[in-house]
Amino acid sequence: MKQVILAAGALLAASAALAQTVTETEIRSAVGAIDTQAIITNAEQTRNWLNYGLDYAETRYSRLDGIDTENVGELGLAWSYDLQSRRGVQATPIVVDGVMYVTASWSVVHALDAVTGTPLWTYDPEVPAEFAARGCCDVVNRGVAVYQGKVFVGAYDGHLDALDAATGERLWRVDTIENREMAYTVTGAPRVIDGKVIIGNGGAEFGVRGYVSAYDVETGEMAWRWYTVPGDPSKPFENEAMARAAETWDPSAEYWKAGGGGTVWDAMAYDPELNLLYIGTGNGSPWNQHLRSPAGGDNLFLASIVALDPDTGDYVWHYQNTPGDTWDYTSTQHIILADLEIGGELRQVLMQAPKNGFFYVIDRATGEFISAEPFVEVTWATGFNEDGRPIEADGARSRTEPWETIPSAYGAHNWHPMSFNPETGLVYIPAQGVPLVQSKDPAWELNSHKPMSTMSGVGWNLGYLFNEVAPEATPFGHLLAWDPVAQREVWRADYISPWNGGTLTTAGGLVFQGTADGRFIAYDAATGELLWQTEVTSGVVAAPATWERDGVQYVTVAVGWGGVYGLMQRATDRVGPGRVFTFRVGGDAPRPTVELSDRTELVAGVPYDPNHVSEGLGLYVANCLFCHGVPAVNNGGAIPNLGFSSPEVLKSASAWVLDGVAVDRGMPAFAENLTQEDVDKLVAFIQGTADAVREQ
Template sequence: MHRCSCYVLFIIVLTACGQPTTDVDLQRLIAADREPGNWFTAGRDLQQTYHSPLTQIHPGNAGELGFAWQLETDTVNGLEATPIVIDGVLYTSGPWGVVYAVDASNGTELWRYNPEVAGKYGRRTCCDIVNRGVAVRRGKVYVGALDGRLIALDAKTGEPVWEADTVVDPERMLTITGAPYIAKDMVVIGNSGAEFNARGYFTAYDLDTGALRWRFFTVPGDPSLPFEHEELETAAKTWDPNSLWEVGGGGTVWDGMAYDAELNLLYVGTGNATPYLRKFRSPSGGDNLYLASILAINPDTGRLAWHYQTVPGENWDYAATQKMILADLEVDGRPRKVLMQAPKNGFFYVLDRETGALLSAKPFVPVNWASHVDPDTGRPVETGQGEYFDEPKLIFPSQIGGHNWQPMAFNPATGLVYIPAMEAPMIFLNLVRGEFKYNPKRMNVGGVGVFPDLDNPDKKSRFAGARVPALSGLTAGQPDPSMHGFLRAWDPVKQAVAWEIDTSGPWEGEFPAIWNGGGVLTTAGNLVIQGYATGELKVYTADTGKLLHTIVVGSSIMAAPMTYTVDGEQYIAVMAGYGGAVGLGFFPAGSAANKYGNSGRIVAFRLGGGPVPKRPPLVHDDVIPKPPEQDVARKTKGQGAFLFAINCARCHQNNGPGVIPDLRYMSAATHEAFNAIVLEGTRAERGMAAFADVLTEEQADAIHAHLIGLAQRAWKKQQAAR
């Protein structure tokens, strides 16, 4: 069942006037620049540039930008999608895979589709129940639901046309958070779940019928079994025959793809490994193809044309799933068809997209796991600083990456790529003592990165039973560990910074700084536009980075803005809502989510618009309720801390208000119902699934004891301050 609310009369009127047609085919996409008022794909065009030819808004009038309209999404989780606008109708998606169709001229909702995903699937996510967008073609809107269904909707009514279950093995912890991509007459989708037990793959379905056309696995399965396709025989030779096949291997496809119609190649970025530590995963070594790779696929056959691996033997959660941009550049005095990517590992890559040959690769953020990428072999030259199997290491960039899912943009007039860059290290830890033990119902990463405590550099701590050494003992000879976000204008030919803006906001040096700057839009009007967790939308000149205008939106922004026209008037629109890998656990003080709340919305702007409506500031009830008394052994609380770290901490960070509750603030009723919530799933409809398959009642009691201990310390500190 699903819910689809439709404003039928309005749709009929629009249709009678010739809108919306949504009759998008490949030829129309190839000629996207002839229709600059439309935004056809997540990145506007086939090249995924996040660049618009529109010039109505420019440096001379950008200061006149103001509010045009808004639509409440009725969400409190992260909003990561960039809307699509075709013939006056805006299509986008939110958490769980809910789809919105909106009149792009005034924000009137035309229809909304809810895939009604069971709340238990929230437990299968590493980084929030987000969704990164939809695809539109041939009168249909395509979306991936969190539970693994790919759904085709009628673009005019929102009614389902077909759906396909993309999950090969329902016992595996797979989800969909990425957007579908379209190549020729196929819609292609990948899955998330590498932190758990996923074996990566992506699948092509017929646009019209949903029939499966082909499936490509990104890593081999057990080589004692038949290979699903010929590329896996080659890949298997780069893995230890005794690899941890039961864990899945990772390599999931959860974000970036692009299609070159002239070359008839679909480019797909693959994800990180499972477990992270290669000495557990593939003990004798090997490149472990096709982890952290860019794959070029012939969409007619589903076969591999070429591959380029960014991190052979991936070891740090350095996925290569980030958005890719296709462009024509002059490199070394000759024109080249290139593919550009700034993945998590910190290097900016320029590849020949016809052959996969490396043209150049340089670090765009501080990097210490590798000294450089060898231009002859195309391989990174590791320094040894990234090896943390035997002892913790301070490694740059962090597990979040030098660049994550937030889209970068390319402006052909300036020749620059605008990257929402993240400068931060982590202390990487081996969490395993003895033999690696696989658990099919929880994360199986084996190692983890922990942000260093910059305020207490001599402090030692523990995480999930592992020793976290003092930062002061790890920094010798390493880059500055303070954390910053940047809007970095990158020259891909010179492989150098042209200009940059520090986007750390009020968190300069602290880890929320890296999650302040959202995705990027650039236009032929010489503009670059970016939203921020502080609740601002800023407009810069594309050539120099001069700040032209700041709009106070009052909602935290992570997604990339986009731009379109209706009746000759140019609009800019963005989805606003905080969350994701860093923003899920708490709303940092200084963020709009902390000040005004995190109710999601789509906000549009136009020249001559007024101030953006804002909600009244929240009055935070920071009083911790007096927690229950308890007489529990220290050992039990220690066990609870360990179990909390490996089962709960990825969501419950207990640092203050956020998408996920701070459990130090549990009410007496919640304390009373704790085991029912944790073991029976009495709040599963809110995303808090049952954990009875991995926790006993005794273990749930231990977690509860740990949390009561945290609450008691915080409560006593609060009482003393009074």
């Protein structure tokens, strides 16, 4: 797969050499001028898109108004570009004076002429394909950072690479993973503050200890590292914050052996005046708190917003959204900074709509809780006490019988970025509901492969089983316009599926969002009226960006279906490769050809022993479920549903499962845990399930 990308990138670059309109000298001048002050200054006019969330406040609010409610209907395609990617594309492009940097799956970086889409260079960090199985949620990447002539990308295998912005040449590389016996990954976009590149890691589903690190932009030398959860209490704690956190964990289960979790895999924001860096932390390892910390406790700093000194990494304050998290209610969702008038007083706040379903407004100087209200249905908590602590509903935590908690572990809002428009005063949230029933996994043991233990065959450590009984809730996805002062919904746009893309809002009175069913839409930011839409070549999960060049405003969105939900399901039969689409008023570029799924028939005719079906279920749950989904329920997402595979695939299952013929595409070999007899049982479960569905 990597060789295909490299070859395609080289061919594109060679064929476009004569058409190149941005020179290396111009790139060095433009990107070389980007520093902390340039990012701050750009926020005043936002002609460029210099930071993952546009500005350090991560508002995703553009002051450009060349495209507005009156002329948005005249938008047309300026150009499209094939990212040579078949997995999830989650990146927001960075644009600097007509040069665009965007990442595809596998952390591959593409540099383009932003006006024409002409490729300038491609950089492949050459992530080993077998590393795909060491992450929970697809081989995705949310984008790059630019600073002083360099492009920084966090690669899926945990390396942080610094590239020459003009040529793509790698200048330095550091390994951000401190313990490679654990399944760490990097999927988030770096941020750069005062000469330090800041990046976190993922991996809490497998069992890792979370931390965030800062590296020198020139050398790659680590400047500081702050851990989110305490380590082995028999050893000295790194700082007072970790000593304090340890008092909130039960050491009887030796939580540090599973790492504890708390990974910083996405959300960050920065306030230059307060000189505070805000990070969101993730779930526990394992998810089930009864197994992780049997006596309970808040388990600091899981599922929290933490303010750090960006110069030193020192702890300043925290607010814990979900004390003692046991539901995978990460707080790694988008953080936005704003100044809001609340109760007649102008407050410096941060806003977050994390997985747990509440919209939070927090004082960003002190960490003081201001307000929180549910933005979707919530059943795990009934409200908050005067100290800002959630009041848990009776029976919200794990018990002996399966239970359905709302929101589920997919979250009321996941990583897909929201945006804030100061003109309307509204936050635009990609809200969702994905039903899920949880139950305790009685067989769970750390790092132990056991049938029916969810994804234990590839190293997951959850302590839960899922959907032993059918959920009662109905899936949904909608764009929600939320008033953060009044804490209420103002308008919404409903979709046919969860897992819709991130949002962008502009001074032109618009909100842009891509959808799971393969549309790119513009709404009136004040009323929610749909003003314009166009079809794209697959479902969209990434957030758009907008920028200006030579007085013309453009809107760009990276398209490519995937992510933890998108691996298993989709809402459109369009399955085209990852692409970048750029639009402008009057654009008339030809549309790329639409590619439709050929997974239309349930698999049939593969012989199997019916007595093997039930045992095959346990093996499937332990090794296949969260990639391939439930067989025959739907025809799959970015990864095929095996109930819709060809008979030849199932007949040659041992080559796929034991021999690893698809290792170069990210599917691991399972010969260490599974036998030929196990493969026969897996085939029985898949074909047996397809036959049962066909009869219904």
